[in-house]
Amino acid sequence: MKSARSPVAVWRGRDLFDGRVAESTTVILRTRGCRWNRCVMCGYAQEGVDASAEDIIAQFRSILDKVEGAELVKIYTSGSFLDPAEVPEAARLEILRSLRDMDVRRLVIESRPEYIDRLALEQILSFLDAEIGIGLESSSDLVRTYLINKGFTFFDFTGASDMIHSLGGRVKTYLLLKPPGLSEMEAIADAMRSARDAEPYSDIISLNLCNVQRNTPLERMWQRGGYRPPWLWSAVEVLREASLKIPVICDPVGAGARRGPHNCGTCDGYVAAAIRSFSLSQSRADLNVDCSCRSVWRKVLELEDLSFGVPLV
Template structure:
């Protein structure tokens, strides 16, 4: 997708080499196995779609899963929805083992998917693929983007929580991903011209607290470049405390992690919720 069109915020293409052979992937896998110490949960992160045969040949998909499932209880893979049907090629999953499939939805709003993110699919297409995961008795992790471009701070909060509600019945885990500014992306173009600001950590806290009220499963949040200009941040003084709270919320599902956080920049954040739609940046 990145080479055909690409999502507005995604910088994976900067670090991915397109012409990797099966032999080279096998060698990378062998090196990874040398570091594997029998951890019970393994995530295979390919910066793309594990089930896309152009990225990881089916033979290697099977080999990786078979090897990790010898000791791991759970393996996590990522995929775009159009490749979910390829799961049939790696079945069956060993008895008493769990395969979790993580799919980036980003937003349940088709206008946001098309015009803000350029995701390349609709919510109904994503949901059909998600049902394919659940029908196979596999677990589903849903990625939701926090503050896609062209949305105000207030709109971004509403969109994230709306998306959480729309997938709460089918997801085992929700993972909220605040936008970070990656090189050579449309988001960087907007940011460099003061037409976009990464989300406030106040907004991240608001979304996580709101999601906990409507979703009973695991809720996670990975703040890339948190506290920096290119990532979700507040004023700088309170960023560390907020990031620690996000970590506690994610690792321990500590729903009250943000309750005692205070900072003078809260007023500026509240102002931005009211006026951002009337100004640039």
Template sequence: MRMYKNKNKTPVASWYDYDFFTEERRAIKSLTVILRTAGCQWRRCVMCGYWQESADARLVQADILTQLERALRDCPEEEFILKIFTSGSFLDEQEISSDTRRAIAEMVKRREAVKKLVVETRPEFVSAEKIESLNGIENLEFAIGLETANDFIRSEYIKKGFSFDDYRTAADTVIGCGAIVKTYLLLKPPFVSEKRAIEDAIKSAELVSDYSSTISLNLCNIQKYTPLENLWRDGYYRPPLLWSVVDAITEIKRRDFVVISDPVGAGYKRGPHNCGACDNEIKKAIKKFNITQDLSVFKRLDELDFACGCKDVWQALIDYDAFLFDSKPFL
């Protein structure tokens, strides 16, 4: 990963990896660029500190193009997926003006190696007119952070500020313009138990599957200076166990959806983690699954002799939750 100093003419970061290319069902190289813009206008989601990476007030739109040029300067000649993120919304005029968006589209179209462009946006910024300003880009994907199809969890626990209907309207507009949607779901929002979180992710995946070419299961982690960090410090929140991640991915994949999950911070106390002894193997398996979509990578985990036994602890936690909430005498 290339990190840049906090200057308006440099992106926050850029890095290469491999991604599953949904349209052709294979893995190819990807370049992620995080542009430094004015940042997300909403800034109220309890787990999110991305807006802290915003540019200062001196930023002008030309700086954004300079940032992208720098990130693309030594991009590969072989085909790759380009992901342009902004720590906010690519379609928000306050972050990226329509002229800048058009200039970015031209820059992307000039690079034949770019097989696909992925950008992120909140639903309220989606319009046919803005999407059409990106016309001519082969394989255009809009990632929307729905987090959950459950309106109560999204509005009360995550403070996301838009409804499932808002998401559906935006997704319909994207699809109507010939582009595709990636939906981000959040595994383990605050105040939701381990078992309920897995169930919520699976149920949400089912409800968004008609709109989404890919489901990205985002594993809740503790970012600095966020309300979630306060909950975590006071002992009211723990990131998901990695066994929950494997379980949720497995169930979503069994429903025949394309699902990926970047294990950001896996194995660390601020990220999804188990006992420490088995975390690395599970993280590797998740990364392998992302580019193969092959569930057998998780079956192999059962063959590994983890002396830690923490899968039993996870299973006991899930069973206990079921006993408390699903058994009639305790309702």
């Protein structure tokens, strides 16, 4: 039974923090979930309950021991932290006060652009340094609108980013590697182009490798053989070749699983580890890994555009 008084998840980790590695805590608060809830790959809303401000404050208090000593705290909601219908202002204020009192250096939250408003940002930044994550997914309005059903434009993203920067906040831009409907090669090209387009509006880019979540339109497509999650080699390619002036990080969630980004099964573990190392070091040398399946992946890139959208391997 999902309780409105306990968060979805909480864990300690290490993250890139202004060019060095710092202790971090990630909390996923249980809220009513994303108000949009129409993106083809997203099943997060199923984690939702009707949580009140008091419930959310109780969730946050229950994990305070895990925040102790962390410089960076990421508070996610499977939706938008800045949507007041999801996280009521009373809960937001209480969380901000606690984080400031615990000497947390930076708060990372996520929000759709439509909830990013000046007053909310000014309030947060009066307590501590903040980074706002925005799920741009792709810089192409066609890909974002028709393949993902995201419901906002690149212009909405740049407007939100400009506002955040003008108030002294930071922007973390999420890109989705391999939305459905793109071949492996097209997906790499879309991610590279998106990284370049988003760079002037971002302080850091997080490349998210598409997973097949339960009870989503993407899952139905995958069950019919119409979708294959991205190869880890494709992520390596984007991270290696993007050549940006800002950091590009990637946490290959679900790597090696059939529903997650995967290679041949033998190399998934160490290729995912290489991607995680690169995310902390930003050193391309960390991506020098190989496997015999790399040549299969190269063939897929060559041939898939001839298979009318059907994944080959």
